[in-house]
Amino acid sequence: MSRAAAEAAPGMLGATAADIAAAVRAGKVPAATVAEAHLERIGGPGASLNAVVASDRDAALAAAAAVDEAVAAGVDPGPLAGVPMTVKEAFAVAGMPATAGMPERAGMVASRDAPAVAALRAAGAVILGVTNLPRQLADLQTDNPVYGTTRNPWDPQRSPGGSSGGSAAAVAAGLVAADLGSDLSGSIRVPASWCGVYGLRPSNGLVSKRGHLPWPLDGLLEPPTSVVGPLARSVADLRLVLAALTAPNAKPLTARTATPPAPPAGALRVGVWAEHPGAPVGAETAAVLDAAAGALSAAGATVAAVTPPLDAGALELGWRLIHAEITHGLTAEQWDTAGGALRQTVRDHLDDAEARLQLSARWDAAMQGWDALLCPAVAVAARPHDPSPRTGRTVIIDGEERPFDDLAAWSVLASVGHMPSVTFPAGLGGESGLPVGLQLIGRWRRDAELLAVAAAVDAVIGGYVPPPGWFASL
Numbered sequence: 290m291s292r293a294a295a296e297a298a299p300g301m302l303g304a305t306a307a308d309i310a311a312a313v314r315a316g317k318v319p320a321a322t323v324a325e326a327h328l329e330r331i332g333g334p335g336a337s338l339n340a341v342v343a344s345d346r347d348a349a350l351a352a353a354a355a356v357d358e359a360v361a362a363g364v365d366p367g368p369l370a371g372v373p374m375t376v377k378e379a380f381a382v383a384g385m386p387a388t389a390g391m392p393e394r395a396g397m398v399a400s401r402d403a404p405a406v407a408a409l410r411a412a413g414a415v416i417l418g419v420t421n422l423p424r425q426l427a428d429l430q431t432d433n434p435v436y437g438t439t440r441n442p443w444d445p446q447r448s449p450g451g452s453s454g455g456s457a458a459a460v461a462a463g464l465v466a467a468d469l470g471s472d473l474s475g476s477i478r479v480p481a482s483w484c485g486v487y488g489l490r491p492s493n494g495l496v497s498k499r500g501h502l503p504w505p506l507d508g509l510l511e512p513p514t515s516v517v518g519p520l521a522r523s524v525a526d527l528r529l530v531l532a533a534l535t536a537p538n539a540k541p542l543t544a545r546t547a548t549p550p551a552p553p554a555g556a557l558r559v560g561v562w563a564e565h566p567g568a569p570v571g572a573e574t575a576a577v578l579d580a581a582a583g584a585l586s587a588a589g590a591t592v593a594a595v596t597p598p599l600d601a602g603a604l605e606l607g608w609r610l611i612h613a614e615i616t617h618g619l620t621a622e623q624w625d626t627a628g629g630a631l632r633q634t635v636r637d638h639l640d641d642a643e644a645r646l647q648l649s650a651r652w653d654a655a656m657q658g659w660d661a662l663l664c665p666a667v668a669v670a671a672r673p674h675d676p677s678p679r680t681g682r683t684v685i686i687d688g689e690e691r692p693f694d695d696l697a698a699w700s701v702l703a704s705v706g707h708m709p710s711v712t713f714p715a716g717l718g719g720e721s722g723l724p725v726g727l728q729l730i731g732r733w734r735r736d737a738e739l740l741a742v743a744a745a746v747d748a749v750i751g752g753y754v755p756p757p758g759w760f761a762s763l
Contacts, residue, residue: 302326303760306372306466306526310413313356313371320356320371324349324415327373331417331464334759337445340458341375341465342436343386344418349373353415367413369533374409376469377456378419378436379426381500382406389502390424390433393620403500405469405517405534412533420455420468425503425618428679429479429696430672431455438674441484442756443723447671450480456520457484462759466521467530471501473515474611475667475700481520481712482726483671485754489518489527490700492734493707496534503618513642514614514704522753524744527711531736548737551744552660555589559746560656562595562664562730567604568698569686571669573718577725578665581715581750585663588749595662598651599705604698606644607705613638645705652706653732660742662730665699666712670723672696703728709736711743713751724754 301309301323312318328349331341359366376382379389381399383406388394402410410416424433431439431454441449442462449458453470457480460468470477472490481488496517500506519530528548561582564570570578586592612630619627633641656662668686675682675693682693703710708730715727729746731739 302330303463303755304466305523306369306521307523307529309372309466310368310370310529314360314365316360320353320360320415321350323371324353324373324417327465328417335459335462335464337440338442338458338462338464339437339439340420340449340455340462341418342378342421342455345384348384349415349417352410356413356415367411367533368529369409370413372414372467373417373465374414374467374469375418375420375456375459375465376406376409376416377453377471378422379452379471379502380406380419380469381506382416382419385419387502387506388435389426390422390435391503392434395435399506403506404497406500408534408536409469409530412536414533417465420453420459422453422455423451426452426471426473426476428452429475429693430674432674432676440674441671442759443485443671446673447723448483448674450483450667450671452476453488453520454480457481457486457488460484460486460520460522461756463755467526468520469517469530470520471498471515471517472700472704473614475697477518477520478700478710478712478726478728479667479696482666482724485714485724485726485756486520486522487524487527487714487753488520488712489531489736489740490704490710490712491516491518491531491736492709495734495736510617512614512617514610524711524713524740524747528737528740531740549741551741551748554585554745554749557585557590557742557745558658558660559585559590559592560595560659560662561592562597562662565599565604565698565702566601567695568665568702569668569689569691569695570665571686573670573720574665574668574725576719577716578663578727581663581727584749585746595659597662598655599648599702603648603705604702606641606648607701609633609641610645610705611701613641645707649706649733652708656732661739661746663746664703664728664730666726666728667696667699669696670718670721670725699728703730706733708733709739711739713743713747714753715750717754
């Protein structure tokens with residue numbers, strides 16, 4: 290970045306969203322200067338990641354100027370005052386591309402904001418651009434024919450994950466303070482884990498997902514399985530962005546969003562879920578999970594192994610629900626050639642919906658004795674990018690070759706009950722030296738309580754670690 294921008298925005302590059310908002314609101318630094326510094330970082334060192342694939346400098350600086358005018362007039366610009374953010378390119382962001390990485394949509398531009406994006410703007414956030422994703426969001430790594438491949442700031446030869454891979458890479462490298470992502474089968478949680486940042490998968494129904502590709506941008510139907518959620522560099526920032534997304538004029542349904550205090554570590558009751566059939570766990574991840582459980586126990590928390598009430602078919606049920614949602618975003622040609630996994634009868638889908646509700650009720654009852662469940666976010670640390678087609682692609686986990694989609698297993702299991710989960714950086718792999726994320730799962734619609742628990746757990750275990758070299762000059 291330029292010397293002028295660095296001197297005008299001391300400490301703002303790499304700062305948390307909460308600290309930036311507080312500084313802007315207090316008049317200590319102009320929002321326009323913060324935006325300028327982050328735009329320079331995106332176009333400078335950040336360009337090598339290919340994480341932010343389109344930006345609108347003029348619109349961003351105009352939005353930042355409006356925040357500064359509000360501050361000067363004594364008007365509160367909102368809880369995200371001047372916070373530089375990006376948005377996953379699948380969302381409609383007025384004036385920005387909306388392609389979902391699909392060549393047939395190249396050149397298409399959104400005419401208005403998706404509800405979640407509008408809620409961020411109303412809270413004072415400054416949207417700098419949009420972040421990369423896999424084609425039609427259909428991969429756990431980030432590459433598409435429109436924008437190309439996104440690289441992990443920890444190792445450019447490795448994937449940042451997907452489908453919110455550009456989101457996680459941008460946040461990890463300090464290109465922005467936070468990003469708006471989405472998650473169907475791990476699209477927030479896998480990238481957050483692989484890039485060493487925090488990600489929230491809210492309870493289903495808490496945040497509107499209208500205006501999000503590949504579903505029609507002008508559609509009114511809310512998807513039944515996927516969600517919208519933030520990625521950031523702290524639990525506090527997840528809470529701050531969630532509050533904006535669930536403001537009275539933004540949320541489609543009511544929920545408990547008041548912020549409870551973080552409980553003391555000694556009062557925590559954490560169940561540890563370490564294994565499940567069909568959900569592999571690599572040795573590095575298992576070691577980090579074991580160390581986390583030990584640290585919590587040493588801090589006085591009640592920690593014990595648990596097995597959620599998931600029968601043998603829970604993983605298959607989760608995948609069927611995912612496939613059912615995917616069908617609404619298929620093109621006519623894709624539907625004509627869709628295989629059996631995507632073609633379900635109405636009766637089959639209703640049977641699955643009933644099974645999901647029954648499972649959710651059992652899970653909620655079982656969790657009443659626990660503040661949260663702690664489990665893997667993904668089996669292994671970030672993998673080298675693999676350009677081969679996803680169908681047929683494999684991954685090596687502790688020497689065993691497995692289907693690539695097995696990397697989503699822990700995400701699918703954790704969300705089949707529509708529960709919220711927070712992914713946080715829990716340490717570095719002993720062999721790879723790469724970030725390993727863990728997942729905390731809470732009770733449905735108790736997102737604020739889960740975030741309070743996550744803050745307490747994070748104080749014992751976690752903490753954002755900057756990727757090597759990315760903050761050396763700040």
